[in-house]
Amino acid sequence: MAEAQKIITSSDVHLFYGKFEALKGINLDFNQHEITALIGPSGCGKSTYLRTLNRMNDLIPDVTITGTISLRGQNIYAPSEDVVQLRKQVGMVFQQPNPFPFSIYENVIYGLRLAGVKDKRELDEAVETSLKQAAIWDEVKDHLHDSALSLSGGQQQRVCIARVLAVKPDVILLDEPTSALDPISSTQIENMLLGLRDQYTIILVTHSMHQASRISDKTAFFLTGNLIEFADTKQMFLNPKEKETEDYITGRFG
Amino acid sequence: MDPIREAMLKKSHSAKLERRGKTISLVCISLIVIVVVAIFFFVASKGLATFFQNKINLWSFLTKSVWNPSMKDAHGNPEVGALPMIVGSFGVTFLSAIIATPFAVGAGIFMTEISRKWGQKILQPVIELLVGIPSVVYGFIGLSVVVPFIRHIFGGTGFGILAGTFVLFVMILPTVTSMTVDALKAVPRHYREASLALGATRWQTIYRVVLRAAIPGILTGIVFGMARAFGEALAVQMVIGNAALLPKNLVSPASTLTSVLTSGIGNTVMGSLENNALWSLALLLLLMSLAFNLLIRWIGKKGELNK
Numbered sequence: 279m280a281e282a283q284k285i286i287t288s289s290d291v292h293l294f295y296g297k298f299e300a301l302k303g304i305n306l307d308f309n310q311h312e313i314t315a316l317i318g319p320s321g322c323g324k325s326t327y328l329r330t331l332n333r334m335n336d337l338i339p340d341v342t343i344t345g346t347i348s349l350r351g352q353n354i355y356a357p358s359e360d361v362v363q364l365r366k367q368v369g370m371v372f373q374q375p376n377p378f379p380f381s382i383y384e385n386v387i388y389g390l391r392l393a394g395v396k397d398k399r400e401l402d403e404a405v406e407t408s409l410k411q412a413a414i415w416d417e418v419k420d421h422l423h424d425s426a427l428s429l430s431g432g433q434q435q436r437v438c439i440a441r442v443l444a445v446k447p448d449v450i451l452l453d454e455p456t457s458a459l460d461p462i463s464s465t466q467i468e469n470m471l472l473g474l475r476d477q478y479t480i481i482l483v484t485h486s487m488h489q490a491s492r493i494s495d496k497t498a499f500f501l502t503g504n505l506i507e508f509a510d511t512k513q514m515f516l517n518p519k520e521k522e523t524e525d526y527i528t529g530r531f532g
Numbered sequence: 533m534d535p536i537r538e539a540m541l542k543k544s545h546s547a548k549l550e551r552r553g554k555t556i557s558l559v560c561i562s563l564i565v566i567v568v569v570a571i572f573f574f575v576a577s578k579g580l581a582t583f584f585q586n587k588i589n590l591w592s593f594l595t596k597s598v599w600n601p602s603m604k605d606a607h608g609n610p611e612v613g614a615l616p617m618i619v620g621s622f623g624v625t626f627l628s629a630i631i632a633t634p635f636a637v638g639a640g641i642f643m644t645e646i647s648r649k650w651g652q653k654i655l656q657p658v659i660e661l662l663v664g665i666p667s668v669v670y671g672f673i674g675l676s677v678v679v680p681f682i683r684h685i686f687g688g689t690g691f692g693i694l695a696g697t698f699v700l701f702v703m704i705l706p707t708v709t710s711m712t713v714d715a716l717k718a719v720p721r722h723y724r725e726a727s728l729a730l731g732a733t734r735w736q737t738i739y740r741v742v743l744r745a746a747i748p749g750i751l752t753g754i755v756f757g758m759a760r761a762f763g764e765a766l767a768v769q770m771v772i773g774n775a776a777l778l779p780k781n782l783v784s785p786a787s788t789l790t791s792v793l794t795s796g797i798g799n800t801v802m803g804s805l806e807n808n809a810l811w812s813l814a815l816l817l818l819l820m821s822l823a824f825n826l827l828i829r830w831i832g833k834k835g836e837l838n839k
Contacts, residue, residue, distance in 0.1 A: 334728070362732070365728065366731035372722065372729075374722060378741055380744075388730055388740075389731060392736055
């Protein structure tokens, strides 16, 4: 098998909220077109780490980050980095479905509108493609101009994913995307993510060990700000190297 | 009677307390309702007397432009045309709201999106202070600063709708601003995060998402400001010139419903046509306040539906 291409590399990433050290030197690389799951108990730093990848932590006052994170070899924390451009390449889906209080159509094309796209045909096409990719086109195609807030939670989350896909990012970050949803909606989203793997690099924070084992290629286990273990998902779940990983995935704590 | 049955039938202490509380609040609320209804009834009975007792035509009251209730025109009808005051009131109200809105929205964005710290530490107290200044002070500043300034620039006396607009603009600005701030603060944080995560700049996030989501709240604030401007009497009376004439331009002396009321009500005899005609103006004022209130409720409801 050919060596997979690395798209994001991070080395020695420390993050402080004020004086509190939330990430204690993370070294973690992500391959292109793979799904990586970040697991660990609450407060272990996995979501914080995820948010460093598209610099969403910049919005929180009093955060200090050291170390380097590179996207395709370019340090995203370099002073010359264009954060707006970075976030177009590294999209993010949040835990709570958060569509804008606009129509479904307007939600999906939000990113294109920002880029100044005005051509109606291009917008229509983007809406159809993205909603199909997000496996929700059939459910909403007849009422694209209804408010996105009238949809169910699972549908809203898929619209949010379509909204990210419309921007055509390289990497999609998902912060516990199904933890607020029912099992059926969760399964739909998991299947959809598997379908997106060929075109995108997906990094997913999840509290569900089952979800991580079902859909991810690699898994990273975080504990109290440290990366304990990073390996192929199958290997980690069948044969964890570290004692802490074993304790966590067998449910002895967390 | 057996003791259990007796205990069950007797009212417990907390049930009694509950009943007492309900009674007290019911009495208070009925008192308020009675007062409001009484005011409406009183103003309406006085205000409608102009039309029923003095046989003034409602249409000519609203559309004629000569206000001189003690004189009669060529046909022997009293001259009670309220159009100049209606135009004056709506003029100052809309103009001041139009000028105040961009300032209020700008200040609101600064206080919520750009610099919360400065906004909370300095602007918030300043705005609260502005609300607390009595209207006579605003009127006095208008009289001694704004009116001479307008006189200097445009000539004439300086009194008029423009001076009234300026004074009202400063008076309603804090109301509209603080309600705009509330509306912007109520926009959930996750809309901002979602927008930024899609590669929006801060400014794109503000005008494409935050402002859009806050529109019902901002509109409510503007209408509140307009209601305040419409009902303001003293400050306006001091700078508008109090000439019951249809204003020719923004710097000619004019009058509003409130200014005619405050300057005229003490000089008329109860029950006379002059007095009744003023009550009709008061009724008009009351109905307009009601209309503003209904508008605010309607906007609020519309905003809820969109959420």
